[in-house]
Amino acid sequence: MSKSGKLPHWADVTLVPLTSVALAFVISGILIWAIGENPWAAVKLMVDGAFGSSYGWGYTLYYATNFIFTGLAVSVAFQARLFNIGGEGQAALAGLGVALVCLYIPWPHWSLALVGATLGAAAFGAAWAFIPAWLQAKRGSHIVITTIMFNFIAASVLGYFLVNVLRPQGSMDPASARFPSATVLPKLHEMLRPLGIPFSTVPPVNISLFLAIGMCFAVWFMLWRTRLGYQIRAFGESEPAAEYAGISPVKITIYTMLISGGLAGMMAVNSVMGEQQRLVLNAVEGAGFIGIAVALMGRNHPFGVFLAAILFGFLYQGGAELALWTGIPRELIVVIQALVILFTGALDNMVRMPLTRLFAMRRAR
Amino acid sequence: MDIAVIVQVLDSTLRLATPLLFACLAGLISERAGVFDIGLEGKMLVAAFTAAAIAFVSGNVWIGVAAAILASVALSLVHGLASITFRGNQLISGVAINFLAAGITVVVAQNWFRQGGRTPSLSGDARMPRLTLPFADALRDVPLIGPIYSGILSGHALLVYVAFLCVPLTWYMLFRTRFGLRLRAVGENPAAVDTSGVSVTALRYGAVAICGVLCGLAGAYLSTGLSAGFVKDMTAGRGFIALAAMIFAKWRPWPALWAVLLFGLLEAVANRFQNIEIFGLTLPVQAMQALPYILTVVILAGFVGKAIPPRAGGQAYVKEH
Numbered sequence: 001m002s003k004s005g006k007l008p009h010w011a012d013v014t015l016v017p018l019t020s021v022a023l024a025f026v027i028s029g030i031l032i033w034a035i036g037e038n039p040w041a042a043v044k045l046m047v048d049g050a051f052g053s054s055y056g057w058g059y060t061l062y063y064a065t066n067f068i069f070t071g072l073a074v075s076v077a078f079q080a081r082l083f084n085i086g087g088e089g090q091a092a093l094a095g096l097g098v099a100l101v102c103l104y105i106p107w108p109h110w111s112l113a114l115v116g117a118t119l120g121a122a123a124f125g126a127a128w129a130f131i132p133a134w135l136q137a138k139r140g141s142h143i144v145i146t147t148i149m150f151n152f153i154a155a156s157v158l159g160y161f162l163v164n165v166l167r168p169q170g171s172m173d174p175a176s177a178r179f180p181s182a183t184v185l186p187k188l189h190e191m192l193r194p195l196g197i198p199f200s201t202v203p204p205v206n207i208s209l210f211l212a213i214g215m216c217f218a219v220w221f222m223l224w225r226t227r228l229g230y231q232i233r234a235f236g237e238s239e240p241a242a243e244y245a246g247i248s249p250v251k252i253t254i255y256t257m258l259i260s261g262g263l264a265g266m267m268a269v270n271s272v273m274g275e276q277q278r279l280v281l282n283a284v285e286g287a288g289f290i291g292i293a294v295a296l297m298g299r300n301h302p303f304g305v306f307l308a309a310i311l312f313g314f315l316y317q318g319g320a321e322l323a324l325w326t327g328i329p330r331e332l333i334v335v336i337q338a339l340v341i342l343f344t345g346a347l348d349n350m351v352r353m354p355l356t357r358l359f360a361m362r363r364a365r
Numbered sequence: 366m367d368i369a370v371i372v373q374v375l376d377s378t379l380r381l382a383t384p385l386l387f388a389c390l391a392g393l394i395s396e397r398a399g400v401f402d403i404g405l406e407g408k409m410l411v412a413a414f415t416a417a418a419i420a421f422v423s424g425n426v427w428i429g430v431a432a433a434i435l436a437s438v439a440l441s442l443v444h445g446l447a448s449i450t451f452r453g454n455q456l457i458s459g460v461a462i463n464f465l466a467a468g469i470t471v472v473v474a475q476n477w478f479r480q481g482g483r484t485p486s487l488s489g490d491a492r493m494p495r496l497t498l499p500f501a502d503a504l505r506d507v508p509l510i511g512p513i514y515s516g517i518l519s520g521h522a523l524l525v526y527v528a529f530l531c532v533p534l535t536w537y538m539l540f541r542t543r544f545g546l547r548l549r550a551v552g553e554n555p556a557a558v559d560t561s562g563v564s565v566t567a568l569r570y571g572a573v574a575i576c577g578v579l580c581g582l583a584g585a586y587l588s589t590g591l592s593a594g595f596v597k598d599m600t601a602g603r604g605f606i607a608l609a610a611m612i613f614a615k616w617r618p619w620p621a622l623w624a625v626l627l628f629g630l631l632e633a634v635a636n637r638f639q640n641i642e643i644f645g646l647t648l649p650v651q652a653m654q655a656l657p658y659i660l661t662v663v664i665l666a667g668f669v670g671k672a673i674p675p676r677a678g679g680q681a682y683v684k685e686h
Contacts, residue, residue: 035476083456141665142674144456145612148403148605149658156655164649292460329475329482334468338461346447346458
């Protein structure tokens with residue numbers, strides 16, 4: 001998020017994030033070594049588990065789909081220099097939207113249900129982002145704090161709905177009933193079969209993957225090809241300048257957060273409708289927070305977000321395999337995620353300074 | 366509702382408010398110096414694990430507490446490095462620290478104890494002993510004084526009393542010492558402090574280190590006083606409730622005490638009763654859990670008096686040449 005300094009643009013978008021990720025990996029490797037496991041074997045196991053089979057690929061892409069949505073959500077907000085930590089809560093509430101749409105509307109076909117659920121998810125996610133946005137724009141309350149608070153409030157709201165409203169009678173489990181079969185989304189293997197491509201039938205990767213890729217293009221178009229996108233970026237670059245140019249800070253803050261919340265919400269289409277087929281308490285599983293790491297690594301650009309989401313999808317699937325076959329628990333991925341956020345987001349200058357110096361030396365020669 | 370239940374609820378209010386109070390004062394001191402800290406949760410979590418693990422291994426709870434403080438301060442210094450030295454985004458650094466803590470505690474706990482990311486249960490000297498205040502036993506049957514003194518105030522771990530003692534200490538430090546004056550100045554106008562020849566960097570590192578010590582105590586109490594051992598994610602959002610209490614108290618120590626007591630009471634009531642009936646209306650337990658966060662949003666929105674953070678909060682100081 002800081003200024004690019006004297007680094008050439010290509011180095012800024014490739015070298016800086018790659019160095020940060022490399023640092024995060026090296027430290028994680030040291031951690032693996034310190035707990036008595038072999039880092040090299042761990043990496044091999046992760047790569048094999050995530051990319052070695054269509055089964056692995058399926059899970060990698062399923063996780064990546066979630067992270068594309070939440071990563072785009074954080075990116076759009078970052079473009080306007082707003083830090084939306086509320087993706088977790090927005091996605092949780094959007095799960096409620098998806099559940100209501102799937103349970104209470106008798107859909108004739110999955111394609112119509114997909115449109116309905118996407119709209120429901122986006123609307124609920126956006127609505128949950130609206131209040132912090134309005135409070136920031138009109139009352140000056142810090143959006144980071146309000147979105148954090150709204151994550152917790154969302155968990156309580158969801159808990160209330162699951163226990164008291166959506167739970168089928170006689171069930172002890174705080175979860176909704178199973179969605180009707182007409183709302184089952186096509187899995188990737190079903191979509192690839194007519195093309196003669198064999199793909200594992202197990203992983204939950206589904207048509208939402210293409211919705212996510214579509215949203216990458218849509219966000220790119222919105223940010224760099226529309227008036228609203230220009231206003232968002234101008235506002236993020238300099239608020240006083242944007243205001244001087246007649247851009248309303250209130251309007252841009254609210255619009256940006258509505259888009260951000262809607263994008264985070266769409267994740268529920270993949271996880272709630274595409275995988276679980278019912279609403280459970282912790283459907284988001286931290287994907288809202290991973291969006292922060294994805295956006296930072298992807299340099300707030302939809303293409304970067306796409307690549308970073310695949311990387312985190314790999315880490316998630318690889319981490320699951322690692323937990324299965326070695327003594328390294330899944331939480332190792334949370335450590336890697338934290339280090340990526342730390343190096344790309346907070347210690348950005350530490351990574352950038354030596355690189356900038358290196359380039360300055362080369363140019364001097 | 367009889368007296369015994371009320372005494373029980375207030376007694377557990379004090380215990381539940383203790384980690385909140387330490388963390389709240391920690392955040393208060395850091396933010397008064399201009400360093401935003403949303404990583405309170407992470408520091409508490411690492412401290413909770415370290416305290417329980419080291420207390421279990423050494424068999425002495427106080428060695429555990431010391432180790433917890435060291436671990437928490439180490440994370441504080443990472444935050445300081447990112448937000449003071451390298452002028453990075455303080456909020457992002459806080460987020461990173463929270464995740465780092467959530468991950469590393471489980472990885473190490475699993476590696477050391479192989480119990481699914483928890484430490485073994487603590488007992489004996491590895492747990493914080495409960496103190497009985499003088500004459501508590503003698504006064505137990507005196508009406509009014511008995512339940513309050515012997516039932517509510519007595520019988521807590523040492524750190525509970527330390528936490529409440531930290532309120533006047535923090536107040537004195539911030540408003541009656543030179544260090545406190547400079548600390549507050551550095552959060553409002555660092556350039557002025559720099560001009561008067563005092564190091565902004567040193568002051569902010571000092572504040573961040575104190576924040577680490579207090580978060581260490583918060584976490585240590587959580588795993589060795591409030592419970593008997595560490596379990597995965599045991600802070601459960603307490604760092605954020607403490608942050609909420611700090612905003613609720615508008616960055617002042619005495620109001621912070623009332624805020625954490627209120628939030629502690631809410632938690633104690635939510636633990637004791639599931640759904641509460643008020644005038645025929647059923648208040649679900651989730652509403653009690655969400656109340657601290659809702660109150661904070663209302664306060665932040667300025668509907669009940671405006672909460673204004675220190676003016677230079679969240680900004681790195683760049684020295685002019």
